[in-house]
Amino acid sequence: MTWTQTIRASAAADNRRRAVPAIALWRAVVFVGGIALWAAISASDLFPAGLLPxxxxxxxxxxxxIxxxxxxxxLGLTLWGAAVGLAAAAVVGIAIGILTAASSAAELSMRFLIDFGRAFPAVALIAVMVLILGRGIELKATLVFVAVVFLIIVQTQQGVRRIPPSILETARAFRTPRGLLVRRVMLPSAAPSILTGLRLGASVAVLVAISTEVLSGSAGIGNQITDAQLGANPPVAYAYIVTAGLLGFGVNAGLERLQSAIVRWRPPVKGED
Known part of the structure; x- marks a missing residue:
């Protein structure tokens, strides 16, 4: 990082720190306003009490x-299913992303599959996967894997492609072994983009795990929502829906802080969250 980049990064960090109190205040206002609007709609009898408690x-x-x-x-079953699928997607997605970004032939060969996979709704496989895998952890992990792996592949590709060509040319000039090049150059340089993919993938993983539980009857938060609805207990159903929202928010916020701590050494790059 040059001296100019250091000054700009420091100024940007100072601006963000000064904006934190104002942002926190606006978030609180929006949250309270949303709760007030919910209460007003519920009390207005626009919807039946059983539909909107x-x-x-x-x-x-x-x-x-609680x-x-x-x-x-x-809660544990939902998190476990999402975590297993996300971990498998991370291992496969990062490996394929590095391979395809480093080789034009590999990238062209897999482009259609990756584009197709990104657009494919994983929950569409539930009916078939229930017959093959049952309703256990394997079902949720598999569907989470399908939903997340292509996102991680694309993010990894973008991270590797942002590596300055001069760095790769220098490594090749010194005849750096491929394994060492991946571990010491590609992975550290692509880390911000990869971590962004993992953070976005984690939110998707929680969403897909809960959707799978709702649609298949697998044990977890989604199944509790369905049982409460079928049992004519809307407050409990909404309690688990709120739990699902808080879970997604917590996972995203935690991984965002982890990402900031891991790549604190690197200046922000346009296009990365």
Whole structure:
């Protein structure tokens, strides 16, 4: 990083720090406004009480569920299914992303498959996968893998392609072994983009895991939502829906902080989140 880049990065960091209090205030205002709007709509009888319970009823139901073992078991099963699928997608996606970005022939050979996979809805496979894998952890992990792996491949490709050609040419001039080149040059240089892919993939993984539970009856948060709806208990159903939203938010926020800590040494690059 040059002296000019260092000054610009420092100034940008100072601006972000000064903006934090204002952003936090606006977030609080939007949150309170959203809850107030929800309460107003619920009290206005525009929708049946069974369709949209009040925030207070949902908060009470959530408090009652949090102290039960069933709640934490469902939360753990959802997280476990998402984590297994995401881990497998990370291993495969990063490897394929590096391979295809480093080789034009490999990239051209797999372009159609990657583009097709990115557009393919993983939940469309539920009916078939239930017959093959059952309703256990294997079903959720497989569908999460299908939904996330292509996203990680694309992000890895973008990260590798941003490496300055001079760095790769220097490494080749010194006849650096391919394995060492990948470990010491490609992975560190592409780390910000890869971590962005993992962060986005984690949010998708949670969403797909819960959707799979809703549609297939697999144990987890999604199944609890379905059971509460079928049992005519909307507050409990909304309590688990709120849990799903908080889970996705927490996973994304945690990985964003981890990403910032890992790549703190690198100046921001346009196009990366």
């Amino acid at each position: 009040s925030p207070a009823a949902v908060a009470v139901a959530l408090g009652e569920q 102290v039960t073992a069933q709640y934490w078991e469902a």
